[in-house]
Amino acid sequence: MRNGFAIETKGLTKVYGSGNTEVVAMSNADVTIRRGEVAALLGPSGSGKSTFLTAIGLINPPSAGQIRIGGELVVDGPVALRDARSFRRKFIGFVFQKSNLIPFLSAIENVRIALEINAWPAAAARERAMELLDYLGVADRADHYPATLSGGQQQRVAVARALANQPSIILADEPTAALDGRLGRQVMELFRKLAHEHGTGVVVVTHDHRALDVFDSVYEMEDGVIRRSESGVQ
Template identity: 70%
Template sequence: MEGNASRAEHGIGLMDTAMEQVPAIEAIGVTKVYGHGQTEVIALNDVTLRVARGEVVALLGPSGAGKSTLLTAMALINPPTSGQIIIGGELVMDGEDAKIDLRTFRRKHLGFVFQKANLIPFLTALENVQVALEINDTPAHAARERAMYLLDHLGIGDRAGNLPDALSGGQQQRVAVARALANNPSLILADEPTAALDSHRGRQVMELFAQVAHESNAGVIVVTHDVRALEVFDRIVEMEDGRLLAPSEHTGAGTH
């Protein structure tokens, strides 16, 4: 692992103090309703959630609780029926109205990790990370350097030239994490990232999230069913029937 100077050089952990005070994301009174009349389903009911920069939050709850709906709303790919989403202090969604170009915003400020790694099958591990940088206008050479740095940082630099098919599930998920971190996002959203992994690999990935969140000062929200590695989270939020429950007895590592 390289030192702080090297991480700073590659864009990790650079954040001015003023920005550190601003939450990574605020979801205020977010409601999501599907269908009309008798078929109406309230997936999210007046949900308010704030996640600070550098904070790692687990979102728990049974199936149908609204976790993924909340995550996709915060990922700006599923607009809420009402409520506001503020990312990095900027009002992004006000109800169904997008206040900015969402795709550009996602490119610059958000990172995503899913249950499946969702790597592009015709690109190598290195190129899967590099592509996220290049579409954000990073010159090819610099993108390649940073992608290689991230893969090294996540311990899979030696597999950089391999196609996803040739990587194990854990290695693929690390590539996905590297891709999520590529553009130094202020918020990383993960939807059951350990579901396809064994407990050891799952714990490694969760620890990885905690590590990168703290190093890069990004907010991390992880939707999970996996209660075996909850201690790595700073905060645990539970959902049921589209609402956030009151804070439970679960507590994470609690560094923030």
């Protein structure tokens, strides 16, 4: 990873359909997130937030534009220059609206799986997963299955999993939607802490305007157009 940017997008565009049925979901999105920066992405439903997130998460390729992650050109137009899944495994962490833990794995196993698929030896993966759970304050729930964890605990385990491989960026899609205000703020502050301590770029899609003070930058999206908002940043 060559420069100080966690992620850069240039002219990122996504068009669904063609001709009369053509829908522009995202148009010329230019976004730069530095290492250690926590960015919020606001916007109403259908504004294109998820399209942007899935594009920079290498899940849904754009129709046009470029994506650089850690300075490396990863996507150029609809063409992925790297194996998307392998790249996600190593450099991108995901946190979702719901915790999205695998129900048949315990808390520690949910973190371990992210490490083991990245070729960590089992013992080292176990140790690293335990460290992360401890760091996030849920070490005492390590052997519990997701169904027996509270919403906040599940979200912390999900964050631990996202952090496991020390990614360049973490993409979070409304990670506090299922949490109450206090827990939601805790999770947002956790992202800020992680970003600042580990130099990870964090992009959080949120509707929760109460916690905007936590973010270093705020982007707003409407009708597929993204712009940086100075007013949202404290």
